[in-house]
Structure formats: C-alpha cells, structure tokens
Amino acid sequence: MSIRRLPSELINRIAAGEVVERPASALKELIENGLDAGAGAVSIRLSAGGLDRIEVADDGSGMTPADMRLALERHATSKLPDDAIEAVTSFGFRGEALPSIASVSRLTLESRVRGAEGWRTKIDHGVAEEEGPAALPPGTRVRVEALFDKVPARRKFLRSARAEYAACLDVVKRLAMARPDVAFALEHDGRTILSLHPAEPPKRVAELLSHELDRHGLGIDCVRNGIRLTGVVSLPTFNRGMADQQYLFVNSRPVKDRLLVGSLRAAYRDLLARDRHPVAALFVEVPTDEVDINVHPAKTEVRFRDPAAVRGLIVGGLRTALDEAGHRSVARDQFAQPAAWQVEPVEPAEPRLWSGPASDSAGARAVVADLSMDFLPQGRASIADPVAPSEPAYPLGIARGQVAATYIVAEAADGLVIVDQHAAHERLVLERMRAATRGHEVARQALLVPDVVEMEETDCDRIEDAAADLLRLGLEIDRFGPTSILVRAVPAALGKTDVSGLLNDLAAELSELGTALSLGEKLDHVAATIACHGSVRAGRVLSVAEMNALLREIEVTPHSGQCNHGRPTWVKLGHGEIEKLFGRR
Ligand SMILES: Nc1ncnc2c1ncn2[C@@H]1O[C@H](COP(=O)(O)OP(=O)(O)OP(=O)(O)O)[C@@H](O)[C@H]1O
Ligand SMILES: [Mg+2]
Incomplete structure (x- = not known):
C-alpha cells in the first residue's frame, strides 16, 4: 500500500x-x-x-x-x-x-x-x-x-x-x-x-451550585508555596451519590483532572463512604510556568510541575477547614427548621410500642432498670433549674434512655438529643485509633489460637506487604502459604470480631488505594476499615453509664458529628422546636 x-x-x-x-x-x-x-x-x-x-x-x-x-x-x-x-x-x-x-x-x-x-x-x-x-x-x-x-x-x-x-x-x-x-x-x-449577571466569584458559584450549600458549605481560602486555593466545599454530611457536582478550576480553566479529583476525595477520606461524594467548587491558582495545560486536546487535564504541593494544599486546606467545622452536621442544621420533623398526628400503632405490658422486651426492661438506679446529677429540669456555673455543661446532655436498642435519647440544657449509637461509636473507635497511630502502636489482643484466613494469592500479597503498617494498628499477621494468612493478634479496641471479614475488607481497601496514597493516608484508611468492624452494633442494649460515657466522648472527639460514612451521628431538637411541634409557639 x-x-x-x-x-x-x-x-x-x-x-x-x-x-x-x-x-x-x-x-x-x-x-x-x-x-x-x-x-x-x-x-x-x-x-x-x-x-x-x-x-x-x-x-x-x-x-x-x-x-x-x-x-x-x-x-x-x-x-x-x-x-x-x-x-x-x-x-x-x-x-x-x-x-x-x-x-x-x-x-x-x-x-x-x-x-x-x-x-x-x-x-x-x-x-x-x-x-x-x-x-x-x-x-x-x-x-x-x-x-x-x-x-x-x-x-x-x-x-x-x-x-x-x-x-x-x-x-x-x-x-x-x-x-x-x-x-x-x-x-x-x-x-x-x-x-x-456579572457577579463576584462566591455569588456566581452560589447561583450555580445547590442552594443548600449556603447552609451546608464551608468557604475555603488558603495559600501555600505560591499556590492559592479558594472556593466552597460541602460539609461531609451534605453528600451525593454521584461526583457530578464537583467543579474544579486551574487558573480559571475548568478541568477534570485526576490529581485534583483524587485530592478532594482524599480530604474527605473516612468522613464519607466510598460511594458518596462531596459537592465542591475549587479554584487553584498557580504561576503559569508551574502548570502545563497542553496535555489533552480538550484541555481538561493539566500537569503540575509539583503535583505533591498542589495535592498537599488541597488535602491540608480542606482538612483544616473540615476540622474547624468540627461538630457541625447537616442534620442538626436541618432540624433548626421544624418542617423537617414529622408533624402528622401519631398513628395509634406507635404509642402501643411505648406503653402497656406488651413492651416487655429484654431491652426495654434493662433500660428501665438502669434508669431506676440513676446515679447521675438530678438536673432533670435544666431550664427551671439551670446548671450551676461550676458544673460542666454537657452539650449532648444526660442520657435518659435507649430506643430500639439503637438510639440514645438524652436531655440537654437546650433540648432533646438523639444519638445513633453505632454510627457514633464507629467514629470514636476510628478517632481513638488515629490518635494512637500518631503516638505509638495501638494496643493488641493476642489470639489464643491464631486464625487462618484463606484468600486469593494477590490479596494475601497485599496484606503481607502492609504487614508492618497493620502491626502499628494492632493487627499482627504472618504469611502462611500462598493463599492464607495467619492472624496472631487484633486491635484490642475491636473485641470479638470476624477476622476473615476484616482481612477481606482490608485487602479490597488496599487494592483500591493502590500506590496512590502516602503511607500515612493509607494507614488512616485502613484504620477506618478496622474501626467499622469494631464498633457497637445497633441493637446492643447499653447501660446508662455506657450511654453517658459515649456522650461525653462524642463531645470531645473531633469529627464526631458524622460517622465514617458521612451520616450524622446525632441530632438535637431544641426546646423552641419542641414547643412548635405542639403548637405552643
Ligand atoms: N467568537 C470569536 N470572536 C472573535 N474571534 C474568534 C472567535 N472565535 C474564533 N475566533 C478567532 O478564530 C481563531 C480560531 O479559533 P479556534 O477555536 O479554531 O482556535 P483557537 O481558539 O485559537 O484554539 P483552540 O483550537 O485551542 O480553540 C481564534 O484564534 C480567534 O482568533
Ligand atoms: Mg478556540
């Protein structure tokens, strides 16, 4: 030819x-x-x-x-x-x-x-x-x-x-x-x-993004090494099933760059489930000679001369902002509006759950018993009897009981608090493990008889490669033949756990993370997976002391407003809202 x-x-x-x-x-x-x-x-x-x-x-x-x-x-x-x-x-x-x-x-x-x-x-x-x-x-x-x-x-x-x-x-x-x-x-x-019409950047972004971001968004503005990052991102609890509302710009050019998308994802790591996505509009400004835009005919991808600096700025900047937003959660903001609450007359079927001899499940009995020996400060009518200044004020209040062996109901000075015990506990375990990894190794619990877990060879390889990191998190493993792993000890925080399920989840996690993340970030991911296995399941009856301990720990733990999957861990109904529900206001 x-x-x-x-x-x-x-x-x-x-x-x-x-x-x-x-x-x-x-x-x-x-x-x-x-x-x-x-x-x-x-x-x-x-x-x-x-x-x-x-x-x-x-x-x-x-x-x-x-x-x-x-x-x-x-x-x-x-x-x-x-x-x-x-x-x-x-x-x-x-x-x-x-x-x-x-x-x-x-x-x-x-x-x-x-x-x-x-x-x-x-x-x-x-x-x-x-x-x-x-x-x-x-x-x-x-x-x-x-x-x-x-x-x-x-x-x-x-x-x-x-x-x-x-x-x-x-x-x-x-x-x-x-x-x-x-x-x-x-x-x-x-x-x-x-x-x-022509507008200032924040106003234009607000006009084009979900309006709810007014209430559930965080403004970002930070500079590092001559690179500037501005824009708005959603609180973790305001998330979406698709990554379709992520608008990223480099020097005012819209891009769909993998590095930027990955950095955004990494900033929300362990604040969101893998299949949930934050809403974001982020503007990166770098000197023009620090970035190459001639990479792709459609110009939607760029190459940075120093990708690590850009990634560090995004992950660090967002993380700081999210840390400062601390305990804010969408659910709490939403419930400032009584419309979000069920105001329909209660169905007759529901009160029956609460009263009469029918409600004699073990759970209900246990709670009642605990309440009767209530050793806690008798500050029931906090409003009529305000807490003395010397006493600690508990934002999440004092536990009053447990509903469906899943939710803790507590009374705070300014309203009624409902806590999802599983979600909250999972978060606490993770934050505890994180704190521990920053200092020393996590406490281990040796297994009397080591567990042998059978897995695919590639999965075993991944776990084996990560053995040193896993040990820092309290998981002690050895390779045991081509397709099996021997588990000698688990993190003490986990208690009794399904070791095989945990290892399989970890292998999946490691394969997904690949080599994209730094060691510290990977550790964090792995800690989140372990935490999920170790938390108080919904359906476990808690004593009042346990409930109060949980409330106190939530109050002092960072990021405790949402679970590791971005759902709120607790909601508060203020006295004003309660009064509105009953038409008193
Ligand atoms: N709307 C417009 N107003 C004025 N000049 C225009 C307009 N559209 C195109 N041009 C002129 O035509 C030229 C060719 O446009 P074209 O889009 O093909 O290429 P380009 O914009 O230079 O590069 P690219 O292919 O990267 O878009 C431009 O360089 C510009 O001078
Ligand atoms: Mg053109």
Whole structure:
C-alpha cells in the first residue's frame, strides 16, 4: 500500500474526533472562543440538547472577513503571538476547534468588528458554501447544525437529547463559574434556563451550585508555596451519590483532572463512604510556568510541575477547614427548621410500642432498670433549674434512655438529643485509633489460637506487604502459604470480631488505594476499615453509664458529628422546636 498525504478535510475530521466528541464539546469550544475574544456577555441557544442546533453569540472583538476565513483553517490562531505555549492564559491556543467543528456539521459564522460591517460565511461539512454581508451587533455569532449527520459512527454513540442537554448545561455552568465577570444566558428549546449577571466569584458559584450549600458549605481560602486555593466545599454530611457536582478550576480553566479529583476525595477520606461524594467548587491558582495545560486536546487535564504541593494544599486546606467545622452536621442544621420533623398526628400503632405490658422486651426492661438506679446529677429540669456555673455543661446532655436498642435519647440544657449509637461509636473507635497511630502502636489482643484466613494469592500479597503498617494498628499477621494468612493478634479496641471479614475488607481497601496514597493516608484508611468492624452494633442494649460515657466522648472527639460514612451521628431538637411541634409557639 502506498503512503499518501491526507486531504485537509479528512485531517480536520480526524482532529474533530478528539476535540468534538459530542454537542457539549462543540459548545465548550464556542463559548471559550467568545470568552477569549473579550466578551462581556455570552448567550447560548440550544435545540434538542445541541443535537439539532447550537448557537453561541458574544459581544467580543469580532473578526474581519479575512480573519474569519483564516479562523476556519487548521492551525490558525490569534492566541499565540510569540509561540509561548507555557505562558498562554487564553482558553484556546491550538487553532483547530472551528475547522474541526466545521468539518462535521453545517456551520454558520457571523462576525462584526466594531465600526465595520458584519460578514457571514457558511461551511457545509468542511466545504465553503457562501459568504456575504450580514446584519448583527458587534461581536460574533456561530451556529452549528446537523452535527455528526455525516459521521454515522459518532452519531451512533450520542445519547438522548436529554443526556446531551445535561452535558451542555454542565459545560455552561463550569465556564460561567470560571468567568463570573461575564454575563451568561442559556436557552434550551425556547426555554430560559440560566440568566446570570456579572457577579463576584462566591455569588456566581452560589447561583450555580445547590442552594443548600449556603447552609451546608464551608468557604475555603488558603495559600501555600505560591499556590492559592479558594472556593466552597460541602460539609461531609451534605453528600451525593454521584461526583457530578464537583467543579474544579486551574487558573480559571475548568478541568477534570485526576490529581485534583483524587485530592478532594482524599480530604474527605473516612468522613464519607466510598460511594458518596462531596459537592465542591475549587479554584487553584498557580504561576503559569508551574502548570502545563497542553496535555489533552480538550484541555481538561493539566500537569503540575509539583503535583505533591498542589495535592498537599488541597488535602491540608480542606482538612483544616473540615476540622474547624468540627461538630457541625447537616442534620442538626436541618432540624433548626421544624418542617423537617414529622408533624402528622401519631398513628395509634406507635404509642402501643411505648406503653402497656406488651413492651416487655429484654431491652426495654434493662433500660428501665438502669434508669431506676440513676446515679447521675438530678438536673432533670435544666431550664427551671439551670446548671450551676461550676458544673460542666454537657452539650449532648444526660442520657435518659435507649430506643430500639439503637438510639440514645438524652436531655440537654437546650433540648432533646438523639444519638445513633453505632454510627457514633464507629467514629470514636476510628478517632481513638488515629490518635494512637500518631503516638505509638495501638494496643493488641493476642489470639489464643491464631486464625487462618484463606484468600486469593494477590490479596494475601497485599496484606503481607502492609504487614508492618497493620502491626502499628494492632493487627499482627504472618504469611502462611500462598493463599492464607495467619492472624496472631487484633486491635484490642475491636473485641470479638470476624477476622476473615476484616482481612477481606482490608485487602479490597488496599487494592483500591493502590500506590496512590502516602503511607500515612493509607494507614488512616485502613484504620477506618478496622474501626467499622469494631464498633457497637445497633441493637446492643447499653447501660446508662455506657450511654453517658459515649456522650461525653462524642463531645470531645473531633469529627464526631458524622460517622465514617458521612451520616450524622446525632441530632438535637431544641426546646423552641419542641414547643412548635405542639403548637405552643
Ligand atoms: N467568537 C470569536 N470572536 C472573535 N474571534 C474568534 C472567535 N472565535 C474564533 N475566533 C478567532 O478564530 C481563531 C480560531 O479559533 P479556534 O477555536 O479554531 O482556535 P483557537 O481558539 O485559537 O484554539 P483552540 O483550537 O485551542 O480553540 C481564534 O484564534 C480567534 O482568533
Ligand atoms: Mg478556540
């Protein structure tokens, strides 16, 4: 077969394969061009999720007819005047977006430089069709129709109009957050979706993120080694099943960079379950020579010269903010609103659980017995009889009983507290193990007869490799043949535990973490897995003394407002709320 030079049309179509994957990617390129042209306002109109039509109009510099012809040629750009890709601050620089889009659609480009006449040129799948004068305000208007109509392979992979629309909306949101100083308008199938005026960054972000972040968000602003991190992240208890509300920016460029996503994840490690995700908008600012944006044709990935510094800033900065937010939890904030409580009249079936001889389960009896020998301060009516200043004030109050052998009910000076005992205890065990790993080794409990756990060879290898770390956490193991591990001791905090289940979970954990995390971070992860195995299960009856001990420990333990999976560990119903429930206020 002989080698031939490809015709430019075909070259463009091949490039389009990389740059224009779906309507949303074409839309992204067009908006970026408008922003690069210095637009103060960008307005977007879509039909059928961009499958039928994408239209982007800006009030930027506009182009002369000669520039319009050049703009449609491959590798023609106005954005690299001195060949310095390292120093580029515009969104574009490759000079291939317009010709690529034009090669796989019917494209109409209209533009007008201030003080001159407007011009229009039409391209049908890479072939110039017609050009001539056009009436439009200064700026540029691009219309893309019949995208991929002649590229059946690509058309086949497109999703429904609804899914393509969602991707387009995501693109608009990201760019609107990147440039809060620019007005954005978005219309889909004739319906106005967004209409954003220029605003300060926090306000723009707030307009585009879940409104609940007003109450459940944490502002971030920190600087380290010349790198700045700003933005907002959600409290761990305000989380989502998908990582779809994470907006990350490097020098005002929206990115979906693995390092940044991973750092965000790491900051929430052990505050969230693996399948839950925080909401975040984070802006990283680094000197332009510290980051390479020419990594990927769509420019959504970047390379940092010092990735560890960026990662350290994100993990450290977020962690500090989350630590300071300490005990705040969504549930508590929510319950400031009585609407979140059940106000319907109680069903007759429910009171029966509480009264009469039917409720003689062992659990209920045990609690009643404990209450009768109540040795605690008799500060029952805290309001009428305020705690003397010398006595400690307990924010979580004094335990009054246990419900369903799962929840502790306590009376605080300012209201009623309900604690999920399993969630709370799991958190406490983890924080205890963490504190211990910072100092010395965790206390071990030797097994009288070592346990042999059978596992896949690769899993055994992982566990064996981590043996030294596991020992610091109180788990003493030895390799015992290719597919088994001998467990000699477990962390004392665990008590009686399912050793095989624990080892299997740890192997899964280690395989997922891979080599991505530092040793300290890995230890923390592993500690969380161990803690989960060691906590007081729901359904265990606790004595009043045990309950109070738990309450006191929650009060002094960091991060105790949520369990290791991001659920709240306790909620408080204030006196005001109780009164509202009964219509007294
Ligand atoms: N909306 C616009 N307003 C003014 N000039 C524009 C506009 N869109 C494109 N141009 C001009 O056309 C040129 C080519 O645009 P194109 O998007 O193909 O490449 P680019 O933006 O330079 O680089 P990239 O391929 O990385 O996007 C730009 O460099 C710019 O000079
Ligand atoms: Mg461009």
